[in-house]
Amino acid sequence: MDTSDLIPRLEEAVPGAVLEVRPFGRGGEISVWVEAKSIQKVAQAIRKDVDFSFDWLENLSVMEVDKALVLTYFLRSQEKGHTLYLRVSIVPDSPEAPVEMLSVVKTWPMAKLPELEASDLFGIRFVGNPVPGSSSGRFILPRGWVGYPLRKSYVFPTEFLNIPHTRPTGHTEPDDYGVVT
Amino acid sequence: MKSGGFHLSTIDKVLSWARSSSLWYVTTGGGCCADEILAAMGPRYDLERFGCVQQIDPRQADLLIVTGLISYKAATHLRALYDQMPAPKYVMCLGSCATGGGPFAPEFSYGVVPGADRIVPVDIYVPGCPARPEAIMNGLITLQEKIRGHQRSHPQA
Numbered sequence: 035m036d037t038s039d040l041i042p043r044l045e046e047a048v049p050g051a052v053l054e055v056r057p058f059g060r061g062g063e064i065s066v067w068v069e070a071k072s073i074q075k076v077a078q079a080i081r082k083d084v085d086f087s088f089d090w091l092e093n094l095s096v097m098e099v100d101k102a103l104v105l106t107y108f109l110r111s112q113e114k115g116h117t118l119y120l121r122v123s124i125v126p127d128s129p130e131a132p133v134e135m136l137s138v139v140k141t142w143p144m145a146k147l148p149e150l151e152a153s154d155l156f157g158i159r160f161v162g163n164p165v166p167g168s169s170s171g172r173f174i175l176p177r178g179w180v181g182y183p184l185r186k187s188y189v190f191p192t193e194f195l196n197i198p199h200t201r202p203t204g205h206t207e208p209d210d211y212g213v214v215t
Numbered sequence: 216m217k218s219g220g221f222h223l224s225t226i227d228k229v230l231s232w233a234r235s236s237s238l239w240y241v242t243t244g245g246g247c248c249a250d251e252i253l254a255a256m257g258p259r260y261d262l263e264r265f266g267c268v269q270q271i272d273p274r275q276a277d278l279l280i281v282t283g284l285i286s287y288k289a290a291t292h293l294r295a296l297y298d299q300m301p302a303p304k305y306v307m308c309l310g311s312c313a314t315g316g317g318p319f320a321p322e323f324s325y326g327v328v329p330g331a332d333r334i335v336p337v338d339i340y341v342p343g344c345p346a347r348p349e350a351i352m353n354g355l356i357t358l359q360e361k362i363r364g365h366q367r368s369h370p371q372a
């Protein structure tokens with residue numbers, strides 16, 4: 035059975051969810067673009083499918099393309115050996131604004147940490163992620179950090195914790211040896 | 216003296232000789248420079264013949280060796296590590312990351328502290344990416360000379 039056989043089943047299980055099917059990479063694999071709001075149903079459907087049973091989320095990646103954030107779910111079925119790439123795009127209101135997305139933790143528990151990472155670095159709030167702190171939006175970065183560093187609109191901080199985030203500009207007062215650099 | 220303390224000439228000499236000859240160090244162990252410390256500890260370079268023994272506990276250490284990059288999240292922990300050490304304490308910056316951000320300079324990286332001297336007072340810098348064990352040894356010997364000569368580049372914080 036080929037992964038492309040999954041598409042009609044998916045259209046039957048979640049009507050209107052599949053937007054586009056495109057080749058992924060050079061290995062003859064396919065990526066399936068699905069609607070952002072039906073990601074949870076799609077996840078359940080392909081997880082439960084007897085012939086494919088995608089039960090392992092290998093990775094969750096995010097990239098910024100124009101104004102949209104594109105999430106890629108790298109899936110694998112441990113039993114059957116299939117791979118599939120699910121893609122979803124979401125558009126934040128403004129380049130700096132956080133955006134909401136549905137969590138797939140219920141289907142794939144291993145999505146917990148990648149989702150937290152994505153929420154920290156890209157400002158995507160995953161609704162349904164159970165880890166405390168995921169709603170406050172800071173997990174990897176220290177508390178009080180402003181902005182989402184991997185967004186293209188991100189501006190580097192000038193200081194944090196009173197530590198200036200600049201190169202030293204040289205001393206104006208002599209040091210203990212009387213040297214001015 | 217600048218700090219206005221006592222100056223006990225002969226005892227001070229003995230004390231600083233003793234301190235410089237048993238520099239027990241604790242390292243942050245970050246980055247690839249930590250591997251160079253391991254190499255310097257090994258039989259080929261053998262830091263122990265200078266009296267430098269690695270400590271796990273900062274309360275028994277005289278020297279803090281900062282290796283590798285320091286993220287802003289780790290900055291408070293580095294300061295805590297320094298604050299736990301008993302008083303005559305020295306800090307060595309190892310490698311360009313700890314010295315000034317190195318490849319993670321503020322122009323290229325948003326989360327790395329550009330230099331450990333913004334968190335703890337640094338006594339000696341060892342440049343290199345990574346610094347070779349010979350450079351580490353040279354840095355330690357220079358620091359020992361500095362301790363014996365009562366010269367500190369920064370007043371105690």
Ligand code: SF4
Nearest residue numbers: 246247310311312345
């Ligand atoms: S200075 Fe170079 S070798 Fe040392 S931790 Fe940084 S990148 Fe690694």
